[in-house]
Amino acid sequence: MAFSETGTSVAFRPALRLVEYEPAFGPPLVRCHRPRCAARRAHWVIPCSGSESAAAFTARPLRRRIRLFDHPHQQLCRVPSFTLRFASIRNRRRWRLAAESTPPGSSPRSPAIAHPQSHPPSWGRAMRKPLFSRNRKPRPPDKRAAAAAFRPIHRPRLSSAVSSKVSYGRRGLRASCHEDRLSALPDDLLLLILQRLDTRSVLATATLSKRWxxxxxxxxxxxxxxxxxxxxxxxxxxxxxAEADDFTYGFAVDIKMLRANIERYERRAMRAMTSSINNFLDADADQERGRLGLRSGFHALTTLVLQNLPESTPNAAYEAIFTLCPQRQTLHLKSCMLNEGVVSIHAPKSEIKQLIMEHCPFGVIKLYALPMLESMAVVETIVSYKLSAFPYLTHLNINFHRASPLPPSSSGRGHPIPYLPSLCFLFIQIYGDGQQRLAPPSSSSLPPCRLRVYHRVPIPCPS
Amino acid sequence: MEVDKGKGEAEETRKVAEADRDTVTLKSSDGKLFEVSKEAAARLSTVLAGMIAGGSIDDNGTDLKQIGSEALENVVDYCNKHANSIPSAALISSSISFNTAPFKEPEEWERKFVDRLSHDALFDLVEAANFLGMERLLDVTCHKISEMMKGKSPDQIREVFNIKNDYTKEELEEIRQELAWAFYDD
Structure with a gap:
């Protein structure tokens, strides 16, 4: 099993921190002094430049940083946007938050890019013709457009951004048979497809099914x-x-009203953006804390066998395997080349009950907390642990070579045979032709009952 | 002795001829044979390039057990067409997508090539391209699939691709809440 296959879905969450802020993307926002500004309290001044001020911001919780961009009173036609770059498996631990001021009105392309679907077909035509002619004909070409400028903003019915009027009635595009070929594709191909869609459509695909x-x-x-x-x-x-500035419509347009409407749209959109992003990141944080299993890739996974992982697999990947996937109960590491270094496992919330590590050379696995662990087998792997970390451990199987140092598994009593009240099956095998002999445990070091020393226990192996 | 020598020479010439052959024969899962030019295969497919370089190309047809004959026919068709086409400036045009790695827009003939495929053939081709490591073909087919998804609501996408909704109502509500950005409309 190549790790990359699982890796995309194990979903490595990046450390949420601001790596870089690029002032080149736009002028820094300034505190808003308008009396009725909704985002006034939430607004922060962006550091113009300088690494130390940027560093100060990295210390703030993420929500604050998001609110850096909350400012609704951008100059008219200069709406901010930013990009969340998440670390994926290819681009791990590196993401950036960049503010950008795009003037949608000034660039002829940007509205079309931003709204590939939401413009009605008549929109283009309405733009080319003036909405009012000079002789003030009673009926403008686009009734709704003209009316919108004069009446207070109304809330239209909710319809999804991704619902569109584009019809896709080409032949042969419908799935002919009743199987889901798309979801059957591997993750990296689906990501190739998704990265060609705009962000809102991509997010909407998450509601397709749990696979997505x-x-x-x-x-x-x-x-x-x-x-x-x-x-x-x-x-x-x-x-x-813009046209009213040139008196295209004479004095028929109330510029103040128009301006108020524009500001209201901007304000409302900014609020929506703030709350959506906060929702999005909150959900991310929830997932990191492992509260909800809904979006983790393998939320239903109970058994995972990793075999023959290459040396290049980062230790953090092994650590993530323990901490992610809350439902998993069995983990089997087989012939995985740990690179030099320590894999320290601290997973107080994990549900892992069975852990098998065999033939994983060149590294040390340090187990700090695996509270639900019931059985463990260690074969030719250097594992360091304190048995007190496993309150429910009942089966233990340790194999080690005589030449290698004894596993530091002693419970502090100076004897390699562990002491644990709940332990009921223990199997220790020592092989090799060394001179050293392991003294049988004295009866005082063992709990009085339930423990059968050197009892050969086959620990059930996941197939 | 002389016969042996003659035999050796013949073998040698045959080997030279083999090395000079500019096509490779590919065999689909159901045993059909396809020929494709060696140069195009090596250029378009990393897997075939590796096989050619490693000398594991079988003269009687390299077995590609994972690929059905229809998909392989499309792959070979694509290779041949690609050899005949001239790369245009459109290839270099950058994308408007947010992604860091800009992908190349498919060319006109590539569009037509994937447009004529049926739904199943398209997915077969994606899988074959993935198996053979043909990045360009993967790009083109993925582009096609993303076009099929573009501008559609989740319900429409489910209908087109036969995706089964396995969320409960509460889960769906929750995830919609989280992804409010996608569903916000004013």
Whole structure:
């Protein structure tokens, strides 16, 4: 089993920290002094440059940092956006949060990019013609666009951003048979497909089925742009305002009203963006804490056998295997080349009941906490542990070569044979032709009952 | 003795001829044989390039047990077409996607090539391309699938690809809450 196959779904969460902020993406935001600014309290001033101020920000909790970009009163037509770059398996432990000011009105392409689906087909035509002609004909070409400028903003019915009017009635595209070929593809192919979609569509795919739940988070980057959710009406208002400056409509347009509408759209979109991103990251944090198993890749996985992993597998990967996947009960590491160093396992929440480590040379596995562990087998692997860390351990199987140092498994009594009240089956095998003989444990070092020393116990092996 | 020598010479010439052959024969899972030019195969597929370099190409047809004949036919078709096509400037155009690694837009003939495929053939081709390590073909087919998903609601995607919704109502509600960004519409 190559590790990369599981790796994408084991979902390595990056350490959530701000790696770099690039001032080049836009002017730093400043504190808002407007009396009715909704994001006033949540707003922080971005450091212009300098590593020390950036470092100060990395210490803040993430939500604060997100709110750096909450500012609703960007100059008109300058809506901020930023990109969350997540560390994926390819690009681990590196992500960045970048602020960017995109002027959607000034760039002719950006609205089309941001709204590939949400513009109605008539939108383009409406843009080219002036909404009001000079002679003030009573009926403008686009009734809704004109009306929107004058009436207070209404809340339209909710419809998903990804629902579209694009029809896809090509022949042969429907699945002919009743099997799901798409979900059957491996993760990396699905990610190849997903990275071609825009962020909102990608996030929406997480609701397809449980198979898809963790995929959007495995992508390298997610792009949150306010311009993605600014409604078409907003752009219409922007356009009308620009035209009104040239007196295209004479004095028919109330510029103050238009401006108020534009600001309201921006404010509302900014609020929505803030809360959505906070929701998104909160869920991420929940997952990190292991509260919800819904989005972890292998939430239903109970048995995992890793065999012949190459030396290049980072130790952090092994550690992640223990801490992620809350449901797993059996873990079997077989002939995995640990690279030099210590794999320290501290997983107080793990449910692992059975742990088998065999023939994993060149490294030390340190077990600190595996509270639910019931049986453990160690074959030719250097494992360091304190048995007091495993309160429920009942089966223990230790094999070691005479030449190698005795496993430091003693419970502090100076004898390699462990002492543990709950232990009822113990099997120790020492092989090799060394001179040293292991003295049989004195009866005082063993608990009075339930312990059969040198009892040969086959620990059930997952097939 | 002379006969032996003659035999050896013949063998030698045959080997030289083999080495000079500019096609490789591929055998699908159901035993059909396909020929593809060695140069195109080595250029487009990392796996075939490795096999050619390693000399594990069988003269009587290299067994590709994982690939059905239809998919292999498409693969060979693609290789041949690719050899004939001239790379255009569109290949270099960068994407508007957020992803760090910009992928190349498929060319016109590649679009047509995947457009004519049926649903199952498309997925067979994706799997074959993945197996053979054909990055370009993988790009093109994945692009096609992403186009099929583009602009669709989750319900529509489920319908097109026959994806079964295994969420409970509560889970779906929860995940929609988390991914409010995708569902926000004003």
């Amino acid at each position: 739940a963790c995929l959007p988070r495995s992508l390298d980057a997610l792009d949150f742009r306010v311009s993605d959710i600014l409604p078409a009406r907003y752009y219409r208002c922007i356009r009308m305002r």
